[in-house]
Every structure is written in structure tokens, then in C-alpha cells.
Amino acid sequence: MRMSKLVGRRIKEDPKDSVTPSHKLLVRGGYIRMVSTGIYSLLPMAKRIITKIENIIREEMNSIEGQEVLLPVALPAELWEESGRYDSVGDELLRFEDRSGKKMLLGMTHEEAVVHLVRTEVSSYKQLPIMVYQIQTKYRDEARPRAGLIRVREFTMKDGYSFHDSQESLDEYYKKAHEAYVRIFDRIGMKDVISIESNSGMMGGSLSHEFMAIAECGEDTLFVSPDGTYRANREIACADIKFTKEDECELEKVHTPEKKSIEDVSEFLKLKPENTGKVVFYVDIVGNLIVAMIRGDFEVNESKLKNHLGLNSLEFADDELIKAVGAEPGYASPMAINSDKVKIIIDRSVAESSNLVVGANEKDYHYKNFNIGRDLKDVSFEVVDIATVRNGDPCPKTGEPLQEKRGIEVGNIFQLGTKYSEAMGCNFLNQNGKAQPMIMGCYGIGVGRAMASVVEQSHDKWGPIWPMAIAPYHVHICALNPKKEGVKDAAEKLYLEMMNENIEVLYDDRGEKAGPMFSEADLIGIPLRIIISPKTVPENKVEFKIRGEKDSVLIEQDAIIDKVKDIIKGD
RNA sequence: CGGGGUGUAGCGCAGCUUGGUAGCGCGCCUGCUUUGGGAGCAGGAAGUCGUAGGUUCAAAUCCUAUCACCCCGACCA
Structure with a gap:
């Protein structure tokens, strides 16, 4: 290619408001141009890179018996009504009507579409397992696109879906897919990418892994043990903290005027935050109150709490609701709370510590020496790990201090189970001629995000340093x-x-x-x-x-x- | 959705307080000189100042509304 004819000029100055290296360099190098928020055109050199990444992905997917298909971008709402996601997914699903008023949507993921295909094409255990995949545009009406290609509304994704007649078959294939993913990111030339255990979120299902490109600008926080054997997203990460019990002291009410926060209370009483307990009030979508208690030096991990409760959303409760169950905002404790009306979740850090300072459910008063076994006898509660892991907390596997890292999610693999096949009637006949729902796995890679992640990991102050395998x-x-x-x-x-x-x-x-x-x-x-x-x-x-x-x-x-x-x- | 901010030439910006000929740098075009890490001189093209109303003899500038975009947070298969 002659540079005199190349479409895509180089720009000397950083684009306005760009923050991350990949965003700056891809724009300045003439690779991408923004058309609208989170919507980008790829210029010829970026298109060449993307094609190379796609071909590597294609080869590896084919090597694990993947069959490439192309599903529609515009889908009828009725398909998503079958799975229930037309209503359960929020505004990131772009819904619209066609000329006749028929409800339509732009695909943000293709479980429904692929089930529509497979349920009519596959009917016998003899045909299973199979995997189909596509490399295609997804549209997600993101609330806040950011950082160039890292989070966008329209993007190219490889999404694959496997179908199995047994969990064992899925387990086996899931492992092969994981290995294929490791090869893909290695071949693309990504220097630092790890797979971590992750939260399954709205996809449903159980086991899932995210492939994280380690980068400063990453949106996810993960924890990794020094030897790499434990790797988990902060959303689900656990730490094995050893708490120690002491002799229980007498419960003592103390005057703590205007001391609401953990910092204020511990400073006022000349104690450390770990000698306190704090209470956070949430409401679920139907208005049930949830009381979460945790030691003062920890933060409640809302995704762990949501997972435990089986809820999709949690919000902070307002003061009215808190008072309605007999608690005093700023001075709250689970003591004397009407536990018929609320669910009380207590973190291990509180259950296994002694003599904490907690609220007295009375303005300007706290109790010293709260002990769960003695002081919460009349209240029903559950003890659960709902703590957010902190940098340096001990690893649950090795006991070594966990390291906090930031990562860009460039790929993920999920065991979906039968969530979609059951809802949408995707069955096969087993050896006994009986219909059974297929067991599904799904496997995604963000192609443009992978390109941007390579730049994040491989650049200097003058520009990107492309790995040979994907260089334009x-x-x-x-x-x-x-x-x-x-x-x-x-x-x-x-x-x-x-x-x-x-x-x-x-x-x-x-x-x-x-x-x-x-x-x-x-x-x-x-x-x-x-x-x-x-x-x-x-x-x-x-x-x-x-x-x-x-x-x-x-x-x-x-x-x-x-x-x-x-x-x-x-x- | 909450908080903060920005819209003026292809890009980056000044001008707005105090209304009066729309500017600067880069880029682009022509010519000459130059040629090892973002050259010089001369000439040139290019903007309905985000949009719509209003005030005024006169609006980029003042007022109102609206749209778009960016950053932080909430959210995010």
C-alpha cells in the first residue's frame, strides 16, 4: 500500500477528552474515527488488524469443531419474549418497531437466535455435541461508552454456543474452549491476559470464566494470588481472613453525639475501624428490606450479596424505610430490629469478631462490646461472606496476600445449562426416545476490544507496537x-x-x-x-x-x- | 439516572466578562528554497460561531429553550 493513497491521516494532537493510550493512539494513528457516542468507523489499517484477529479466532474455533454461521442482527421481539429476556433486560437492549408496528430488537447477544436455529436443525443425541459460532456486529445501548474501543455501543463479537446431551459433555467441551481461548490470545500477541472465575450475571448458568487483559484502564477489578493459582473477579472474590475471638465484655451504651460514620465513631472512641460493625440497608425491586452487617474496616460487596439472595438489583434504602423497622440511620444495629419484616445478613467478619462498637438504634448513642452470639439471640439472621476483598487480604487457596489488578474483559466463557433450551423448547431425543433440554455453553470474544487491549499492553509514547501476527x-x-x-x-x-x-x-x-x-x-x-x-x-x-x-x-x-x-x- | 464540563474552519483552541469587520496554531492547496526525528519564505481555499426562539439599530458575545458530546459515579451478557 502506498501511503500517499492510504485513507486515514495521522493526527499530531491527542483527541479532545481522550484518556487511555489505546483511544489516543488508535485515533491519532488513523485507525478509528468516532461517528457518534460509542460508535466508531474502522479505517483501512484497523480493518486489516480486525480481519487478522478474526481469522485467528476462526482457526481456533474451527479446531474445536466450531461451525461458523451468521445469525441476524435485527430480531423479532417474540424470540426474546420466549426466553423472558425481552422484559428482564434493561435499556441496553435497543427495541424498535418495524413499519407494521411489529416489535423488533437489535441483537446484543444471540442465545435466542441460536436456539431458534438449533431446535429445528438438531433433534437427536447422535448429533450432539455441536458448537456453532459467528463473528458479527452486536448492538448494546450502553449507558456510558468510554475509552475509545474499550466500551462501545456497536462492536464486532465472536460468539459461540455449544449444545450437549450431558453435563459431562459440557464440562469436557468447556475445558477445550478454555484452551482454545488461551491459544487465541497468545497468537494475537496479547502479553498479559489471564482467565478468572467470574460472576454469571444476567446470562444465568453456573460456571463462568472471564479472560482479562491486564491494563491500567481496565474496568474490572480482580484479585490474583502471587503464584497465580487463585484468580477471581472482585464481584465474587473471597479472602481467607483469620478472625480472633476475645473474652466477651459487658454491653455498654455510650454517648456518641453526631458521630455517624465509622471514621467518626472510631476516632471519637479511640478505637480502630475493625473494632466496629456497620450496617447497610438495601431494598430489593419489590420493596423488601435487607439489612447487611459487616465489620467497620470492610465494604459490603453488593454482587456477592445479590448472588446470595438471588436478586438482580439492590438499592440503598432511604431513611423512612430504615426507621419503619425500628432502626436509626447512622446509629443502626440489627439488635431490636423486627426480623420478621427484614432479612438480616451478617458477614463472617462480624460473626467471628468480638466486642464491636455498633449503633444503639437511638440517635447519638452506640453500644460497645457487641457480640453476635449473646446480643443477637432473639433475631433470625444468616452468616454469609459478603465482604469485598481488599488488596493484600489472604488468598483462600494459598494464604498469600492477594494482589489487586485491573483488567479489560476481552473474552468470556459460560456454562449456561438449560436456561434457554428449557424456556424455548430446544430439546433432543435421548437413547430412550425421550425429549430432554439441551445443555448449553456460550463463548464470547470482543474483537475490537481485543485490538484496543493489545495497544494498551504494547505501546510506547510514540505509538502502538503491533505484534507481527495482527500488524496491519x-x-x-x-x-x-x-x-x-x-x-x-x-x-x-x-x-x-x-x-x-x-x-x-x-x-x-x-x-x-x-x-x-x-x-x-x-x-x-x-x-x-x-x-x-x-x-x-x-x-x-x-x-x-x-x-x-x-x-x-x-x-x-x-x-x-x-x-x-x-x-x-x-x- | 445523579454530579461536573464543553460545543467557534478538518484537528486543537482564543474571542464572550464590557454586544459593533470571526481570529490563532496545526493540517490542506500553489510556487520557490530545504531534506536523518514534526523546516523557511510568499501566496491561497476553508467557519450560517451546536440548534431554535427572544432582546437590540446591531448577537459568537445578553436571555430562554433544546440538542449533542466529554469526564466522574450508578448501571453493564
Whole structure:
């Protein structure tokens, strides 16, 4: 490709309001352009990268017997009504009507569509297991797109769905899919990606893993043990904290005027936050009150609480509701709360500690020396781990301090079970001729997000450093001073020879000065650079430089093609 | 959905307080000089100042409404 004709200009300045490296560099390098919030056009070089990522994914999916299909983007609402998700999914599902008033939607995920396909095409245990996948546009009406391609409304996703006649079959395939994912991210050239246990969320089902590209700008927080054996999303992560019981002291009421927060109370009483207990009030969607109690030095993990209660949403309760059950906001404790009306969940940290300071359910008063076994005898409650793990808390597997990291979710795999097949009648006949719902797994990868994640992990201050496997071009030829004797001829000749050898080459034929030409080459980030200039043409040599390395080397013109081919092959 | 902020040339911005010829840098076009890490000179094209009302002799500037976008939070298969 001649750079003089390449669509996609380089931009010197960072785009307004961009924050993350991948956003800045992909825009500045002429890879992506925003059309509307969270909606981007991919320019030719980005399209080349995306195609390469897709092909790697395709090869690996095919290697685990995946069959590629293409399901519709626009779907009838009735399909989603069958699964129940037309109503249960929020505003991120874009709903609309066609000309006749028929309810439609844009697919944000394709369980319904794939079940529609498989339930009519597959009917016998003899055909199972199968996996179908597609690489296709998804639309999600995200509340807040951000960070360039990291969170967008319209994006390309590989989504695969497997169908099984038994849990064992799903387990076996799930493992193979996990291995395929590891290979995919390795081949794409992502440097630091780990799979973690994750929360299944609205997808339903049980076992799930997220593949996280470790990056500063990641939206998820995860905890990893130093040896890597424990890896979990903060939404579900647990820590094995050893609490110690002490001798119980007398319950003592103390005056704590205007001291509502844990900080204020512990400072006022000259205690540490871990000597206190705090109470958080939630309401579920139908208005039931939930009282969560945790030691003052921890935070309630709402997703763990939701998972325990089997709820999709929880909100903080307002003061009216809190007072209605006999508690005093700011001075609340589960003592004397009417436990018929509310569900009381107590974290381990409270159950296994002694002599805590808790509210007295009376303005400006707290109790010292609260002990759950003695002071909560008349109240029914459950003890559950609802604590948010903190950096350095002991790992539940190894006991070593957990490390907190940020990650971009670039892929995930779920065991869906029979949630969709049961709701939508996706059955097969077993060996006894009896109908049974198929057991499903699903497997997603965000393609554009993967590209952005590679940039997050592989760039310097001048631009991206593309891994060879997905680089838009292998080689960038810079013809410096092409008007001088022989330079243009040598560059053109090399360009054509490389094309003949099927080397993917971008050729800067514009005659720019060295400064702009090199800066733009860095900003584009192609792995290999060849500089042809009046300095080296008379000696029949070229300069050769690897992106990300500091110095260039001189190489005979005759030898450069073989050299380049070796590097491309070896990478 | 809550809080904060921004809309002026392709990009980045100034001008607005105190109304009076729409500006700067980069980029783009032409010519000459220059050519190893973002060159110089000369000339040129390009903006209904987000949109709609209003006030005024006169509005980018004042008033009202509205839309779009960004950041933080809530939410997020």
C-alpha cells in the first residue's frame, strides 16, 4: 500500500477528552474515527488488524469443531419474549418497531437466535455435541461508552454456543474452549491476559470464566494470588481472613453525639475501624428490606450479596424505610430490629469478631462490646461472606496476600445449562426416545476490544507496537529524500519485490522530511521498518529497524527480503 | 439516572466578562528554497460561531429553550 493513497491521516494532537493510550493512539494513528457516542468507523489499517484477529479466532474455533454461521442482527421481539429476556433486560437492549408496528430488537447477544436455529436443525443425541459460532456486529445501548474501543455501543463479537446431551459433555467441551481461548490470545500477541472465575450475571448458568487483559484502564477489578493459582473477579472474590475471638465484655451504651460514620465513631472512641460493625440497608425491586452487617474496616460487596439472595438489583434504602423497622440511620444495629419484616445478613467478619462498637438504634448513642452470639439471640439472621476483598487480604487457596489488578474483559466463557433450551423448547431425543433440554455453553470474544487491549499492553509514547501476527502490515518502507539519485527507484523496486513475495508492506512514497516520516511511522506502529535514503543507496544497502528497538542496522539490499521473511515466519 | 464540563474552519483552541469587520496554531492547496526525528519564505481555499426562539439599530458575545458530546459515579451478557 502506498501511503500517499492510504485513507486515514495521522493526527499530531491527542483527541479532545481522550484518556487511555489505546483511544489516543488508535485515533491519532488513523485507525478509528468516532461517528457518534460509542460508535466508531474502522479505517483501512484497523480493518486489516480486525480481519487478522478474526481469522485467528476462526482457526481456533474451527479446531474445536466450531461451525461458523451468521445469525441476524435485527430480531423479532417474540424470540426474546420466549426466553423472558425481552422484559428482564434493561435499556441496553435497543427495541424498535418495524413499519407494521411489529416489535423488533437489535441483537446484543444471540442465545435466542441460536436456539431458534438449533431446535429445528438438531433433534437427536447422535448429533450432539455441536458448537456453532459467528463473528458479527452486536448492538448494546450502553449507558456510558468510554475509552475509545474499550466500551462501545456497536462492536464486532465472536460468539459461540455449544449444545450437549450431558453435563459431562459440557464440562469436557468447556475445558477445550478454555484452551482454545488461551491459544487465541497468545497468537494475537496479547502479553498479559489471564482467565478468572467470574460472576454469571444476567446470562444465568453456573460456571463462568472471564479472560482479562491486564491494563491500567481496565474496568474490572480482580484479585490474583502471587503464584497465580487463585484468580477471581472482585464481584465474587473471597479472602481467607483469620478472625480472633476475645473474652466477651459487658454491653455498654455510650454517648456518641453526631458521630455517624465509622471514621467518626472510631476516632471519637479511640478505637480502630475493625473494632466496629456497620450496617447497610438495601431494598430489593419489590420493596423488601435487607439489612447487611459487616465489620467497620470492610465494604459490603453488593454482587456477592445479590448472588446470595438471588436478586438482580439492590438499592440503598432511604431513611423512612430504615426507621419503619425500628432502626436509626447512622446509629443502626440489627439488635431490636423486627426480623420478621427484614432479612438480616451478617458477614463472617462480624460473626467471628468480638466486642464491636455498633449503633444503639437511638440517635447519638452506640453500644460497645457487641457480640453476635449473646446480643443477637432473639433475631433470625444468616452468616454469609459478603465482604469485598481488599488488596493484600489472604488468598483462600494459598494464604498469600492477594494482589489487586485491573483488567479489560476481552473474552468470556459460560456454562449456561438449560436456561434457554428449557424456556424455548430446544430439546433432543435421548437413547430412550425421550425429549430432554439441551445443555448449553456460550463463548464470547470482543474483537475490537481485543485490538484496543493489545495497544494498551504494547505501546510506547510514540505509538502502538503491533505484534507481527495482527500488524496491519509487516513492513514499512520509508523512502527518504526520494528526489535524490536512485532513492525512488530503489524504494519502488523493493516495494514491488516484497509484494511479489506476499510480504505485506506499507510504502511511504510521499517524500516527507525525515522528522514527520519517522514520527508517523512510529504512530502507525508497523513492526519492521526499512529506510531507503541517499546515504545507503550508493552502497546497495538499506537501514532496517524493528519497532520498539532503539537502533537500526545496515543490510545489503539483496539480503533484506530473506531477512524480513525469516522474521515474519519466526514471530 | 445523579454530579461536573464543553460545543467557534478538518484537528486543537482564543474571542464572550464590557454586544459593533470571526481570529490563532496545526493540517490542506500553489510556487520557490530545504531534506536523518514534526523546516523557511510568499501566496491561497476553508467557519450560517451546536440548534431554535427572544432582546437590540446591531448577537459568537445578553436571555430562554433544546440538542449533542466529554469526564466522574450508578448501571453493564
